[in-house]
Amino acid sequence: MIVVNTVSALRHALAPHRTGSIGFVPTMGALHQGHLELLRRAGQDNDVVVLSVFVNPAQFNDPADLAAYPRTDAQDRAHAENAGVEIYFAPTVDEVYPTGFSATVSLAGPIVETFEGAHRGSGHFHGVTTVVTKLLMMIRPDRAYFGQKDAQQLRVVQALVADLDIEVQIVDVPTVRESDGLAMSSRNVRLTPDDRSMALGLNQALQTGRAAFELGESAEAIVASAATVLDHYSITAEYLAVVDGADFRQVVDVPSRRAVLVVAALVGRTRLIDNIVLQ
Numbered sequence: 001m002i003v004v005n006t007v008s009a010l011r012h013a014l015a016p017h018r019t020g021s022i023g024f025v026p027t028m029g030a031l032h033q034g035h036l037e038l039l040r041r042a043g044q045d046n047d048v049v050v051l052s053v054f055v056n057p058a059q060f061n062d063p064a065d066l067a068a069y070p071r072t073d074a075q076d077r078a079h080a081e082n083a084g085v086e087i088y089f090a091p092t093v094d095e096v097y098p099t100g101f102s103a104t105v106s107l108a109g110p111i112v113e114t115f116e117g118a119h120r121g122s123g124h125f126h127g128v129t130t131v132v133t134k135l136l137m138m139i140r141p142d143r144a145y146f147g148q149k150d151a152q153q154l155r156v157v158q159a160l161v162a163d164l165d166i167e168v169q170i171v172d173v174p175t176v177r178e179s180d181g182l183a184m185s186s187r188n189v190r191l192t193p194d195d196r197s198m199a200l201g202l203n204q205a206l207q208t209g210r211a212a213f214e215l216g217e218s219a220e221a222i223v224a225s226a227a228t229v230l231d232h233y234s235i236t237a238e239y240l241a242v243v244d245g246a247d248f249r250q251v252v253d254v255p256s257r258r259a260v261l262v263v264a265a266l267v268g269r270t271r272l273i274d275n276i277v278l279q
């Protein structure tokens, strides 16, 4: 595995691979099974796999959240090597945003303004779309892999590449869960044992919501049934809603098959998100 920290070293490392297909997995590190599944898919589909590890300050609205974000570089390198990554790109903040950097790539509309956009501030998705555009320009992959756990981010990235005609296939990969249903997240390491038990309420609530959907219930009734489970686990949701999976507008009547039930909540001091496709 080649480890590079600069864009020029990255391009140099990629040059011999340009004749084959390049798979790219963008991450903020603290790699877990969910990331390893993205890497496995990328390895299966491509001749070479590039992993980026960059905790992007531009997408954090809360400096405390940025400071507390887990950083596990040595462990990440070992995981990446075992997963067959050929190029490990870990740039510094100055490399990505050098002095004088002033560009922003931003989408508009409900897709970036609702739910995660509303709760993390309007700058959150602008930070994501700016860094993802930069990473795609630096690497120019054939395919880039994103997890369905960050369902809204996935839709934002799909819209970004469509709007800007960026020549890359966005591959979405199902959420990887612990055996008890908790969605894998880099933030899970911050859960205390009590938080960890409480966090199970998120997936339980989503499963209950989906059962209500299967009985033909309205969005309101689906949310009400999921909310009962959150209450049982003493979880106060930041949001719990049925949304249209295409544009993230809230669905108020009977959900269609592309609807998604989304939830975000503080569990102890850790903010977690999860979702389930209603089908």
Ligand code: PAF
Binding pocket: 026, 027, 028, 054, 056, 059, 128, 131, 132, 150, 153
């Ligand atoms: O999902 C993430 O880890 C980040 O939002 C991403 C896509 C790497 C951009 O910083």
